[in-house]
Amino acid sequence: MNSQPYSSTEQVIAGTYDSWCFYTETIEVQSMSPFAFFNAGKGYTGQRMFWQNRESTFTFVGLGHAHVITSHAEDRFESIKQDWQSLCRQIVNEEPAVQPVLFGGFSFDPENEKKSVWRDFSPAYFAVPTFQLTVQEDQAFVSIHLITQETNAFETFEQLRKERDELVHVAQVSEPAKPEGILVTNRTELEKDIYMQSIQQVTEAIRAGEADKVVIARQLKLDFEQEVDHADVLQQVGAQQQGSFLFGLEAGSQLFFGATPERLVKVTDNQALSTCLAGSIPRGRTAAEDTALGNELMNDDKNRSEHAYVVNMISSVFRKHCSSAVIPNMPELMKIRDIQHLYTPVEGELKEEATLFDLVQELHPTPALGGEPRTKAMQLIRKHEPADRGYYAAPLGWIDAEGNGEFAVAIRSALLDGQSAYLYAGGGIVADSTPELEYAETWVKFRPMLRALGGQLRDES
Numbered sequence: 001m002n003s004q005p006y007s008s009t010e011q012v013i014a015g016t017y018d019s020w021c022f023y024t025e026t027i028e029v030q031s032m033s034p035f036a037f038f039n040a041g042k043g044y045t046g047q048r049m050f051w052q053n054r055e056s057t058f059t060f061v062g063l064g065h066a067h068v069i070t071s072h073a074e075d076r077f078e079s080i081k082q083d084w085q086s087l088c089r090q091i092v093n094e095e096p097a098v099q100p101v102l103f104g105g106f107s108f109d110p111e112n113e114k115k116s117v118w119r120d121f122s123p124a125y126f127a128v129p130t131f132q133l134t135v136q137e138d139q140a141f142v143s144i145h146l147i148t149q150e151t152n153a154f155e156t157f158e159q160l161r162k163e164r165d166e167l168v169h170v171a172q173v174s175e176p177a178k179p180e181g182i183l184v185t186n187r188t189e190l191e192k193d194i195y196m197q198s199i200q201q202v203t204e205a206i207r208a209g210e211a212d213k214v215v216i217a218r219q220l221k222l223d224f225e226q227e228v229d230h231a232d233v234l235q236q237v238g239a240q241q242q243g244s245f246l247f248g249l250e251a252g253s254q255l256f257f258g259a260t261p262e263r264l265v266k267v268t269d270n271q272a273l274s275t276c277l278a279g280s281i282p283r284g285r286t287a288a289e290d291t292a293l294g295n296e297l298m299n300d301d302k303n304r305s306e307h308a309y310v311v312n313m314i315s316s317v318f319r320k321h322c323s324s325a326v327i328p329n330m331p332e333l334m335k336i337r338d339i340q341h342l343y344t345p346v347e348g349e350l351k352e353e354a355t356l357f358d359l360v361q362e363l364h365p366t367p368a369l370g371g372e373p374r375t376k377a378m379q380l381i382r383k384h385e386p387a388d389r390g391y392y393a394a395p396l397g398w399i400d401a402e403g404n405g406e407f408a409v410a411i412r413s414a415l416l417d418g419q420s421a422y423l424y425a426g427g428g429i430v431a432d433s434t435p436e437l438e439y440a441e442t443w444v445k446f447r448p449m450l451r452a453l454g455g456q457l458r459d460e461s
């Protein structure tokens, strides 16, 4: 532990953040539930973040905003990247024990002009937390980050240390939350008729040669007897959805959260990894039925073609930005609690100048969320979907000061807004898609969020 993180002289480097200092201090702590830490930060409601990777080997919780970076600009990916890089040049500690993390996400489509329930989520919204819990390889660390233009930040930092100790104490001694069972008073399928018609119309557009594939999504709204606690709902998803990325991002009084199986891209020391995920079938009721369904999916031409568009697009981005890329020529099955998907991992070694944000920008949206070709698919989505997707199906994740990090595609997700929640699900439409089968598939994709929010699951299979 560095006891005087702010003792170095202020660095003066040309850039946006010339007169800023970025102080960071990390201590190791006895292990604690990340949900308890999130809950201990109730005083920071509106400024909390949660992330756990698919393998559950890296968990990150952020409380409070040491600094927020947003962008409404057309070049929002580049703008966030530049701001983060110049902020990182102001880090006072030479080698922080734990890397500070910038966490957040992008909206699906900044050109969307529909009325939106996403009140406080700008087209790009990222924050460095004031208190950062990192759980990795069975060790837990709590960092304080202070980003300031104050010339003497000694007292502020001392105050933060006291607060950190209190947060750690509360998280360690608190009883695990026992969600009382959330009471759903209403479940509404928003604009179901428009959705059914849109599948028909998009299928016709595809048959007429306007596009090859378009992903169309719909919404379900739940109303609750009382406000749903954000920490409780995250803990529920964590217990229920093993093998998925678990995420939560607060903005104002809303929480966007989910359990997605889909990695957009991960970068570790210049090694990049992405996941092509498209093509779906439900889990079987028995092991034998499950295997039969898996085989059916692997041999289904419609699903294989939906999948191939994604592999082709991700592969071309990797070939451009990597000196070498490994792309298997056959998908595997990814089996998660409610659903099986076709899955192809793509790996590569990044060229020197390529960064995580460059990959996020070029990959979003892959044909698993947008379509093929991208521009035409986006036009058809804007024309046919009645609602703003907000952050659903968009990149959400983290990057550290060394440029390592991971972004997931925020599907199997919901926006929690006081006594209501908006759930999102969609599917890839190709020439031979049918409204009834697509509709049934969305019910399977709603299941993780319905389960976490106490809504009744609907067995459409």
Ligand SMILES: C=C(O[C@H]1C=CC=C(C(=O)O)[C@@H]1O)C(=O)O
Residues within 6 Å of the ligand: 215, 217, 262, 277, 278, 279, 280, 341, 367, 368, 369, 393, 411, 412, 424, 425, 426, 427, 428, 445
């Ligand atoms: C758009 C969604 O899933 C995508 C990811 C995996 C499989 C998909 C599919 O089979 O259609 C979708 O492309 C969603 O879950 O809302």
